Amino acid sequence: MQNKKSSRNFSDTYLSKIKLKMSGIKLTYFPSKALGESIRMLFKYGNIEFEDYRFDRAIWPDIKPNMPFGQTPVLEENGKIAHQSVAIARYIAKKVKLVGNNDWEDLEIDAIVDTINDFRGKIASYHYATDNAVKEALKEPLFKQIIPFYLDKLEEIAKNNNGHFALGRLTWADFYFVGMHEYLNFMTGMNLLEDHPNIAKVVENVFSIPSIKTWVETRPVTEA
Amino acid sequence: MQNKKSSRNFSDTYLSKIKLKMSGIKLTYFPSKALGESIRMLFKYGNIEFEDYRFDRAIWPDIKPNMPFGQTPVLEENGKIAHQSVAIARYIAKKVKLVGNNDWEDLEIDAIVDTINDFRGKIASYHYATDNAVKEALKEPLFKQIIPFYLDKLEEIAKNNNGHFALGRLTWADFYFVGMHEYLNFMTGMNLLEDHPNIAKVVENVFSIPSIKTWVETRPVTEA
Incomplete structure (x- = not known):
């Protein structure tokens, strides 16, 4: 039992680490405020950790074809991606409770x-x-x-x-x-x-x- | 007591009629599909009654200054008004359950x-x-x-x-x-x-x- 419990605990810890990594949030955008800053501020307001990935403008032509509709900001979470700055801001606003009451x-x-x-x-x-x-x-x-x-x-x-x-x-x-x-x-x-x-x-x-x-x-x- | 109850019933009925009238939904837009039709279709999908008010183009210059940011479509509900076609469509979509599950x-x-x-x-x-x-x-x-x-x-x-x-x-x-x-x-x-x-x-x-x-x-x- 002791072993089994121990093993389960190890496994749980291991899985929770994987989960944490998988649920890591990444925001990809130009090294600018522009359409990305509202989203960054919403993360900061809610004390939500995120990777604030600001690509070098020189590599934009290489990145652009891989972005949805050739656009950023792009949000990555749990291995899924989404674009459109207003839509992303609304999504984060729900997490940090800055939305309406009805x-x-x-x-x-x-x-x-x-x-x-x-x-x-x-x-x-x-x-x-x-x-x-x-x-x-x-x-x-x-x-x-x-x-x-x-x-x-x-x-x-x-x-x-x-x-x-x-x-x-x-x-x-x-x-x-x-x-x-x-x-x-x-x-x-x-x-x-x-x-x-x-x-x-x-x-x-x-x-x-x-x-x-x-x-x-x-x-x-x-x-x- | 009989009188009082009777009176209250009358009052309730009267108030519910007023409430019904006040909660009536009205969509104000040009006599066009354009930015209004998605909203009208969402109402129809959900079988929600609404006043489909299509103003005559000739009176647009008179109406425009009274519209939020000089724009239509405008939604009226419970005596409140809101504009922006995408925002209105999202609001009606919630009523008719055509939104996401999370x-x-x-x-x-x-x-x-x-x-x-x-x-x-x-x-x-x-x-x-x-x-x-x-x-x-x-x-x-x-x-x-x-x-x-x-x-x-x-x-x-x-x-x-x-x-x-x-x-x-x-x-x-x-x-x-x-x-x-x-x-x-x-x-x-x-x-x-x-x-x-x-x-x-x-x-x-x-x-x-x-x-x-x-x-x-x-x-x-x-x-x-």
């Missing part, structure tokens, strides 16, 4: 997240335009109409929600914006928080969480 | 839905471009690279998932694509199902569901 609350969070992502997409269309005529044509509508429109609306929402973007409390919608705001600043060459004190308060609220404060102070320094 | 499965669904939505966005950027130089510059990359790339990947996914887009079974990811495919055809001037038998199978699988079959046969006829 389906309607989740709808409210999802709606503002998709809105912020639309805003990001409109800025990215301009920033990444390789055709000069396209870039020039997109510039004025973006800076004169789209950016002020979104910022005014987001400022109003942040004001009505006490320095948050949904439900009047901290949710992953805040993380989604905060993790990306330096990237938005980089692409626009603006400081989006200037003259928008309530949007700035959303950032401040997230940055003042101890685990996030530590992360922001110690994370790799990147331009965007 | 958080990872939901991540898989969300990832393919956001991918289909990215594809839609790239087509829309071309289709709705008002600047001729922009439209011309976007045309060749869209038709020569982006559309074939997405269709080949989606075809492969549909093949590997038995005529579905996720989890090898019917989920709201299928509804999201199927409700929008005629709109994508309209914007591209193509038949995206041609030469893509497995994507066509996703459409066939959804269209052959009795409640959807009836809906497709009886729904308002619209171009896109």
Whole structure:
């Protein structure tokens, strides 16, 4: 019996080690904040260990064909992989309990997240335009109409929600914006928080969480 | 006591009628399939009554400023409103049980839905471009690279998932694509199902569901 128990204990320990290794979480992304930082911050908020794999840009052409739809960030867990930054952020938000208390609350969070992502997409269309005529044509509508429109609306929402973007409390919608705001600043060459004190308060609220404060102070320094 | 009870019953009935009215669900959208049809089909699949409010295009300029971020579709329920088509579709999908069985499965669904939505966005950027130089510059990359790339990947996914887009079974990811495919055809001037038998199978699988079959046969006829 002693032997058997001993053997089972050894086996259990061994299996739990394998399981731990198999359930290891890995995030693959560029050495940037951009679309990966919200996810990293959600991990840090929940004190979830993960491999923060930042590939060298030089090897991106080799990696790209193996990524789902040629895109990152990519999440690996239990030997399975998934892409799409918003979808991954929502998945991690469930683990760290930054979601709604019911389906309607989740709808409210999802709606503002998709809105912020639309805003990001409109800025990215301009920033990444390789055709000069396209870039020039997109510039004025973006800076004169789209950016002020979104910022005014987001400022109003942040004001009505006490320095948050949904439900009047901290949710992953805040993380989604905060993790990306330096990237938005980089692409626009603006400081989006200037003259928008309530949007700035959303950032401040997230940055003042101890685990996030530590992360922001110690994370790799990147331009965007 | 008799009077009191009677009175309470009357009151209960009266309140439940008010509640019924207040919990009535209304979807506000253009008189089009486009971004609204996936949601309508999800309602029909679950046999959920809803007001299918299709506003006249002529009044859109009057409605637009009152819509969240100037956009539709908009869902109203219990006196609350929400926008963003993907977020609304996910919310209804939960009601009609076309979601995953766990958080990872939901991540898989969300990832393919956001991918289909990215594809839609790239087509829309071309289709709705008002600047001729922009439209011309976007045309060749869209038709020569982006559309074939997405269709080949989606075809492969549909093949590997038995005529579905996720989890090898019917989920709201299928509804999201199927409700929008005629709109994508309209914007591209193509038949995206041609030469893509497995994507066509996703459409066939959804269209052959009795409640959807009836809906497709009886729904308002619209171009896109």
